[in-house]
Amino acid sequence: MSTWLTPLVAQEFDGRILVVTAPDQWSVEWNESKHTLLLEGLGPVCFGHPVSVVFRVEQERLKRSQMDLFAPASSAIIAPPERPQGVSVGILSQRYTFGEFVVGRSNELAMAAASAVAQAPGKTYNPLFLYGATGLGKTHLMQAIAHEILAKNPACRVTFITTEQFTNDVITSIAKRAMPDFRRRYRETDLLLVDDVHFLGGKEATQEEFFHTFNAIYEAGRQVVLTSDRPPSEIPRLESRLVSRFEWGMVADIAQPDLEHRIAILRQKSRADRLEQAFPDEVLEFIANHVQANVRELEGSIIKLLAYSSLRNRPVSLELARDALRDKVRSNEAKPSRSSRQDRLRTIQLRVASEWGVSVEGLQAKSRTRAVTVPRQVAMYLSRELLGLQLVEIGLAFGGRDHSTVIHSLDKVTTMIGENSEFRGRVEKLRDSLRNEA
Numbered sequence: 507m508s509t510w511l512t513p514l515v516a517q518e519f520d521g522r523i524l525v526v527t528a529p530d531q532w533s534v535e536w537n538e539s540k541h542t543l544l545l546e547g548l549g550p551v552c553f554g555h556p557v558s559v560v561f562r563v564e565q566e567r568l569k570r571s572q573m574d575l576f577a578p579a580s581s582a583i584i585a586p587p588e589r590p591q592g593v594s595v596g597i598l599s600q601r602y603t604f605g606e607f608v609v610g611r612s613n614e615l616a617m618a619a620a621s622a623v624a625q626a627p628g629k630t631y632n633p634l635f636l637y638g639a640t641g642l643g644k645t646h647l648m649q650a651i652a653h654e655i656l657a658k659n660p661a662c663r664v665t666f667i668t669t670e671q672f673t674n675d676v677i678t679s680i681a682k683r684a685m686p687d688f689r690r691r692y693r694e695t696d697l698l699l700v701d702d703v704h705f706l707g708g709k710e711a712t713q714e715e716f717f718h719t720f721n722a723i724y725e726a727g728r729q730v731v732l733t734s735d736r737p738p739s740e741i742p743r744l745e746s747r748l749v750s751r752f753e754w755g756m757v758a759d760i761a762q763p764d765l766e767h768r769i770a771i772l773r774q775k776s777r778a779d780r781l782e783q784a785f786p787d788e789v790l791e792f793i794a795n796h797v798q799a800n801v802r803e804l805e806g807s808i809i810k811l812l813a814y815s816s817l818r819n820r821p822v823s824l825e826l827a828r829d830a831l832r833d834k835v836r837s838n839e840a841k842p843s844r845s846s847r848q849d850r851l852r853t854i855q856l857r858v859a860s861e862w863g864v865s866v867e868g869l870q871a872k873s874r875t876r877a878v879t880v881p882r883q884v885a886m887y888l889s890r891e892l893l894g895l896q897l898v899e900i901g902l903a904f905g906g907r908d909h910s911t912v913i914h915s916l917d918k919v920t921t922m923i924g925e926n927s928e929f930r931g932r933v934e935k936l937r938d939s940l941r942n943e944a
Contacts, residue, residue: 511541515564524549524557527564534561598666602649608774610767613643616758620647620731624654627697627729631756633720637734638760639897639909641800644733647760648699651731655697665695669705673712680711688715693722697729703752704734708743720751736910759908762898763801768794771801775808784812789827796831798896807831847893851903853943854892857936858885870905883915884933890916892940 513533518525526545528534538561549557604624609617616638622630634651636644652664667675672692679688692698698719706713723730734741737759738752763771772790785808797807814830815822855866862881869882882904889900890912897909904912923930 511537514561517562517564522556522558523560525560525562527562529564531563534563537561598649598652602646603653604650606774607643607646607650608767608771610763610770612761612763612767613647616643616647616760619756619758620651621654623729623731624651627651627655628727632724633730633732633752633755635732635734635738635752635755635757636760637737637757637910639735639762639800641802642760642762643801644760645701648701648731648733651729652697652699655729663694663696664699665692665697666699666701668701669703669712672700672716673705673709676712676715689719689722692719695723695728697731698723699731701733702735703732704736704741704744706744706748707741713745713748717745717748717751720748724751724754736913737908740910740914759910761909762798762896765794768798768804772804772808775805784815784822786823788824789822792824792827793831847895850893850940851889851895854888854940855885855903857940858888861932861936870903872905883919884936886912886915887919887933888937888940892937 513529514537515527516524517527524545526537528537542559542561545559546557549559604617604621607613607617616636619631619634620636623632623634636647638644649666652666655662656664675688679685706716720730732752737757738744738749741749769790772785772794776785776790789811793804793807793811797803811822811827811830815826818826820826852866855869858881859866859869862877862884864878864881868878869885871878873879886900886904889895889903890897895903897912900912901907901909919933923933
């Protein structure tokens with residue numbers, strides 16, 4: 507019970523209604539169903555009359571990482587301190603530092619580039635463009651740069667925003683006829699950190715303002731750091747002048763962590779939250795083996811296991827982990843073995859190559875001619891649909907392409923299927939044939 511009640515905070519009380527905030531919606535719903543009557547029953551004892559208890563999500567904690575649910579609230583975030591000239595820092599997670607970042611083969615280039623930027627902002631790798639699938643640490647590295655620079659120069663003017671926030675600010679400023687203030691606010695910053703720039707695609711007015719903002723900061727010798735789920739050249743409907751500027755500095759990708767890296771991440775998380783005694787090594791290895799998508803899913807598994815342990819009033823063990831994470835285990839067991847998947851992947855490549863009159867080697871080559879690009883995209887699409895392969899696995903099977911190229915290929919085939927009935931027929935025929943052979 508203490509697991510659920512300890513994080514609660516009494517936010518408002520008007521004599522009749524007590525508003526209590528919880529870390530997230532899950533906690534709100536759980537406490538409403540389990541503890542409302544308990545707390546309301548204490549009203550007459552404490553106040554001499556009935557009291558209604560209302561649970562709400564604490565807005566500030568919505569911006570914290572998932573793991574902070576089981577860490578002291580005081581260490582979760584850094585409030586936005588005021589900086590000289592009226593420029594303030596956005597909300598930065600205290601966990602998102604270089605010391606908390608676990609380096610492996612999948613992210614060592616990005617880590618090295620981020621460290622270099624933190625040491626010499628505006629001079630090395632400007633802009634720094636980090637890309638990769640969601641939940642792999644792009645925002646962590648971006649904020650780590652800000653922490654490092656602020657530690658050395660507290661007067662540094664930092665702006666940390668998402669592309670959505672930037673877009674909304676553009677719209678609001680236009681509506682209020684306050685564009686001069688908008689431009690001054692952004693263009694006078696020393697360090698501009700922008701998350702999810704792939705959402706700039708197709709927003710003409712926002713791209714126009716972002717272009718001039720970027721130029722002003724860059725030409726003044728100040729640092730820009732950007733993140734995206736794909737490299738600049740593959741962001742749809744992004745103006746070429748922005749693509750070229752995003753590629754001026756360093757473009758570094760972050761891939762999915764391998765098994766050893768995932769185990770190291772879990773150990774780091776357990777140390778950070780003082781859970782070493784609660785999580786035996788065999789449990790961490792079990793989680794790492796069955797949760798492979800990204801770091802956020804690893805964190806979510808730990809949270810789920812902690813909650814399950816609390817509800818069952820049992821210590822964390824391998825048996826408990828199998829029970830709590832049975833959905834992960836079941837989905838992995840449903841997948842074909844690695845050797846079987848490789849055989850079926852080879853079959854898909856052979857069948858697609860034969861249908862389009864090209865070679866399997868051509869599908870795996872670096873060539874970008876239409877003769878091989880379309881069948882390569884189809885083979886990637888079928889590999890994803892029939893085998894459920896991860897983006898990284900598909901990329902490796904087709905010449906070592908990165909995950910963003912695979913995403914583009916899947917999107918392209920999906921679009922072509924919807925627009926071209928002849929193409930759709932060819933793909934469906936291949937798909938049905940391959941399913942019948944499985």
